[in-house]
Amino acid sequence: MKNILITGGAGFIGSNLALKLIDKGYNVTVLDNLSTQIHGDNPEENSFLFLKIKDKVKFINGTVTSKEDWKTAIAEQDAIVHFAAETGTGQSMYEIEKYTDVNIGGTAMMLDLLANGQHSIKKVVVASSRSIYGEGRYWSDDLNAYVYPKHRTDDYMSAGDFEVKYKDIAKPLQLVATDEESKIHPSSVYGITKQNQEQMIMTVCPTIGIAPVAFRYQNVYGPGQSLSNPYTGILSIFSTLIKNGKDINIFEDGKETRDFVYIDDIVAATILGLEKEEANGEVFNVGTGEATDVITVANTLIKNYDADTNIKISGNYRLGDIRHNYADLTKIKALLGFEPKYNFEIGIRKFTEWVLTQEIKESKYEDSIAEMKEKGLFK
Template sequence: MKNILITGGAGFIGSNIALRLIDKGFGITVLDNLSPQIHGDHPETTSPLFKSIFDKVKFIKGSVTSKEDWINALENQDAVIHLAAETGTGQSMYEIQKYIDVNIGGTALMLDILANNSHLIKKVIIASSRAIYGEGKYHCIEHGVVYPFERQNSDMKNGDFACKCPICQKNVNLLATSEDSKIHPTSVYGITKQNQEQLVLTVCKSLSIAAVAYRYQNVYGPGQSLSNPYTGILSIFSTRIKNGNDINIFEDGKETRDFVFIDDVVEATILGLENDQANGNVYNVGTGIATDVMTVATTLSKSYTKQTPIHISGNYRLGDIRHNFADISKIKSDLGFEPKWNFERGIQAFTKWVDEQDIPEDKYESSIEEMKTKGLYK
């Protein structure tokens, strides 16, 4: 394989993968709509992500919801890394049609073309998400391994944010979520990622096209959009701090995520592209370490040497999960993947990059107001 199509290739993950593959001698085509939510209002002139790849790839400004754009982009390609998607968990709960059309509809269009048109595609890599696990895997002292249901508004309203055993309703202890864990997303975004993954693995198998699905954890690092108030907690907090605004910590600040640095995500993705051992498999991509949100906020504040007011408000969003961190033993065993960036080192690299950027207007409050009007922010 030498020609690779990356959808969403001007985005955070996509542009980094594109640049790494170019260094390895691949020819890269990018299909991207340059969404203002990610790239700003004048992306061709102001987006650092777009400018980083502009003169290095064949760029097609278009949409994965357009069959014509897909046909144009797929011409003479050997593989597809399909990253293009709407990504905000909270936003997905009220922009439902948009998320379905782009994430599921766009993927279906690609597969329909592969099933019915002539092409050279030998492998498809699909970006899935930890969001498909919902609350993930836990241990109950009475019932062993369990998979909690979505947390109840009535509990969270009273400050009880813990996950419960679905059998006895007692509090449960967090476990690393492995690929064979129950799939039960709690957001429209998670549902669309589950559908994307299933569509690609099922249809590609029937077409004798190799397919790999990656369930990315919370990806961060230099280049992450600072203008998108809907996704990317490190970027959201950084933009708040740099604009002199305080930080509102949801719930009790003890909720956790598995933060994985962009370079490790790029490495994992390319391992799947180049290694036949990955074919037909699903992999978690993370660090296997849970970091709580309060630690994120305080670490960023210290890194920027700002005395930022941090408030643990007890606010919460319906559809948010409590905890998640990945069991990455499968990708280690199959592909030899080993994350090289710990959280402390990654934060240093990220904040150093942020310090060099022109900081955009902080649109976080407007995104919260949107969720309030929809009844999703409490």
């Protein structure tokens, strides 16, 4: 396989993957609509992500909701890496039609063309998400079993009780790594759409002679990610607040955790999925296998920026947010030989060094919070 189509290839992950594939001798085509939420105004002249690939790929300014754009993009390709999607759990809870049309509808359109048209596609790699799990996996001493709590409800969180519950068990549950066999029960529309994308590709592709691979990415970060998009990525949100001299409002009690995975590790895993036959027909977690709480994130950023930012742990919360989730990497290590090279300390240092070289972006975070509050999702 030499010709690779990356949908959403001008985005954060896609552009980094494109450059690495080009270095390895692949021919890369990018289909992307240069969304202003990600790329800012006048993206063809000002987008850092787009400009670094502009002269190195065949670029199609189009959308995955257009059949004609898909036909143009698929022509003469050997593989598709499907990244194009609307992202952000909070925003997905009130832009439901948009998320469904792009994420599910766009994927359905691609598969319909592959199933019914002439092409040379041999493999499809899809960006799935840890969000399909909803809350992560836990161990219950009372039941002597793994359990999968439902998403948290307003009545508990409004009383300041942020930990997950499982039926009538009173003893605290023990958080453990979430593996690929864990229960799928997304707690946001975004998570539902990623579940649908993954399932459609893993179901349809084998029936038409195409090898499918799905990667359930954890929280991806690194140099080049959008510092102006207030809907995804607390590292970007907190960094922009700090650089604007604003305080940080930490939701809940600040002990909620995520698995933060550095962009270079995501790219490396994705290329393994493209190149290795062992990946065919498989679903993989991609992360670091480590859980980092939000207080640690905020304090590390403030330290690395040498800032005097104040932290407020407010008890605010967003409906649809999960409490904890981090990846079990046993499968991807065994089948693909993947090992993350960047722990949080190293990755966050490289990220903050890059941020310090960037122009300070206007914080739109307050506007996003007002929008979610208006929709009844922010408390």
